[in-house]
Amino acid sequence: MDGSCKGVLAALVVVAGLAAFGSGYQIIEGPKNATVRAGQEARFNCTVSQGWSLLMWALNGTVVLSITPTQVIITSNRFTSENYTEGGDFTSEMIIHDVQLSDAGRIKCSLQNSGREGFAFLSVQVVGELLVPTDSLVVIEDEPCNVTCRARGWIPLPELSWEIGVPVSDSSFHSVPVPDDSTSVLSILALTPRGSGNLTCVAKMKGLQDRDSRTINLTVAPPHVGSADQLGASLPTWAIVLLAVSFSLLFILIIVLIVIFCCCCVSRKEKTESSSLRKSADVETNQETFEPKLKNGNENYGYSAESASPPAKSPSPSLPAQPQPQPQPQPSSRQPSSRQPSSRLPKQEPDLHQQAPTSRPHVSFYTVGPRITRNVTLV
DSSP states (O other), rough: OOOHHHHHHHHHHHHHHHHHHTTTTTEEEEEOOOOEEEEEEEEEEEEEEOOOOOOOEEEEEEEEEEOOOOOOEEEEETHHHHHHHHEEEEEEEEEEEOGGGGGOOEEEEEETTTTOOEEEEEEEEEEEEEEESEEEEEEETTEEEEEEEEEEEEEEEOEEEEESSOOOEEEEEEEEEOOOOTTTEEEEEEEESSEEEEEEEEEOOOTTTOOEEEEEEEEEEOOHHHHHHHHHSSSSHHHHHHHHHHHHHHHHHHHHHHHHHHHHHHHHHHHHHHHHHHHHHHHHHHHOOOOOOOOTTTTTTTOOOTSSOOOOOOOOOSOOOOOOOOOOOOOOOOOOOOOOOOSSOOOOOOOOSOOOOSSOOOOOOOOTTTTOOOOOEOO
């Protein structure tokens, strides 16, 4: 009984001695939170008192670096340590090289055979790219317009703002996330410019002093100039080429139509003139060949109009010529002329001859002036 009591008492003494021995060193100052950009370095410090034997660094529960008073145990080249001693206290600085996005998490500094630990959090930010539609923009004076700026591939999303270096009558902007892309954000600037200048889109990361920016040269033009420039700047090259080809084909088509119209007009004019000449010739021919017939007599086909003088009177071989009273010649409406006999139809002259008995036909001839009169045999 006494032996067992003595054994328990000895065990308690050992435990008390170990506790007293362990309480001789402790973590004086642990690491602090840090935010770094991906690809840069992250540094964490841990200061302990004298008497420590083993110091360990862990990242998200995995020991990545171990340090003893005589050496440094490295498990990865990305994790190294720099040590300092000041006034009997020991400081270990862990350096994480080429920080990756997967390195974000909990950092722990601990001592062997000690219940005290130091904790910190590592935040890793990814800086993506900043995009603007164009480096120069032409807008119409005193007309509202929108300018956009997009941050893509940023973790977390940055804060976008605008620096306006142009005179404006009104301006405002807002940012919206890009659908189906959690690493992108779009900023839209609405303004009414009154002059030319520069617009700068600025992206800032939370917790970092780094910033990224893009500048747009804004040119303000009068309405009649700005409209044409803006139209030319907004159209792609293939659209401009297509418009040029279309206008060329339209111009050629118009020329062809004009030529065809002129040819049709000339052909129609020639046909009209030819038809007029043909009709005139037909009328003249009909007038020349038409011979009027007297109602009360037959034409003497033995008469020749080319005779210079009228044929002499001769008594009929069968019947002796009887003297007849000469009828008075009627005045003619036609004047003497040296031209060929007119083709116009002469008026039918009234029959001034006395009608003889049917049993005694006779032929009479008379001449008035130089006019040539046809002989007519009355039956």
